[in-house]
Amino acid sequence: MNEQWGESMKRLLLVVNPCAGKQLIRNYMVEVVSLLGQYGYSSTVHITTGRGDATEVVSKWGSNFEAVVVVGGDGSLNEVINGVLSIRGNQPKVGYIPAGSTNDFAKTLSLPTNIIDAAHRIGQGKPRPMDVGECNGRYFTYIATFGAFTESSYNASQKVKNVLGHFAYVLESVKSLKNLRTYKTRIETEDKVIEGEFLFGGAINSTSMGGLFKFDPENVKLDDGLFEIVLVKKNNNLFKLLKAVTDMKKPEYESDVVVTCKASKLKITAEENIDWCLDGELGGTYKEAEIQNLKRAIQLIK
Ligand SMILES: [Mg+2]
Known part of the structure; x- marks a missing residue:
């Protein structure tokens, strides 16, 4: 004792x-x-x-x-x-x-x-404050996404996840590149409106996502009340899409393939129902998703 x-x-x-x-x-x-x-x-x-x-x-x-x-x-x-x-x-x-x-x-x-x-x-x-996201009333710790790259985690069974680890994510993502679905959406943040046909969208409170891409850790703060927003526009050019993965790292960027910005609040309105993925699991199907960053909502011991 x-x-x-x-x-x-x-x-x-x-x-x-x-x-x-x-x-x-x-x-x-x-x-x-x-x-x-x-x-x-x-x-x-x-x-x-x-x-x-x-x-x-x-x-x-x-x-x-x-x-x-x-x-x-x-x-x-x-x-x-x-x-x-x-x-x-x-x-x-x-x-x-x-x-x-x-x-x-x-x-x-x-x-x-x-x-x-x-x-x-x-x-x-020591306890340190950390932001938490909320998507239509459900909380997420680090990522809310729709579209390509997102189905993988909840589609992969626990057994596959155990065996393959994060490669389960990657493999599933590559598989889904073959039949890229796009979503006509309107995204409103506190200071801009972005409209278009996107194959991926995400509000992220993390420096990386499933080993697929990494932000510059210098630009990402987990307690600033802001998400990193990433939108990938419809594009059939595989090389452009591969380059998009690199472009996503830039904090404020817009090209014909990628839009990145920071936002604390966003409303995503689609023409049809969209599956949302919260922290790697299916997190609801909505035509309209309201996402907000709850600044410093929890104290995480680290
Ligand atoms: Mg942040």
Whole structure:
């Protein structure tokens, strides 16, 4: 027993997705709980039972804890953040121990990829404010997209994701290049209106997306209340499209293929229903999507 053990310990809710990634977490649970104890946290462990469970548990019980730490992938983090933001009043801080197959966002956050190192980081880290996005009432931590490149993550089964990791994203994306669908849309931000036929659109709070492209980290802040907006226009020229991936990195840019800008609010109106992808999962089908950046909505321990 260490000296801190007892009443002065901070209450922590550990939300564990047992199916995440290669299920490695099963081998580390005792060590993670013990380690957090050494940092003065008394852990209550919740093993999730399926989709939506983490959100429900955090929403109901989260306010009793100083911190809610999620062990899983970006999808599990998304669920926990949806739970935390549904709490009126005492919202717990959030910690993330990446153990999924697509820890895309964990890379942006520069979190350790090793479970034990990540647990140490929770123990030693400080809460830092982070923006969260909202798309028609649903929260996302790092990305809301429509069109090409976006179906991949939720189409790939957990098994495929486990085996292929982020290549699942990439392979699916390449496959979808063959039959590029486009969407006639009108995008209104707080200071501009962009109309056209797009094959991809995204509001992003991250420095990268699925290993497909990276922004210049110098230009991206996760707590400035602004998204990086990327729109790729209809184009059948493969070389131009490949170049577009490079052009997306530019902070304010417009060419015949790509538009990039920053915005805190946007409304996307389409002629037909569009599937939206939030943090790599299907996040609703809408003709009209209202997206806003909730500046510094959560405190992330890192
Ligand atoms: Mg930002």
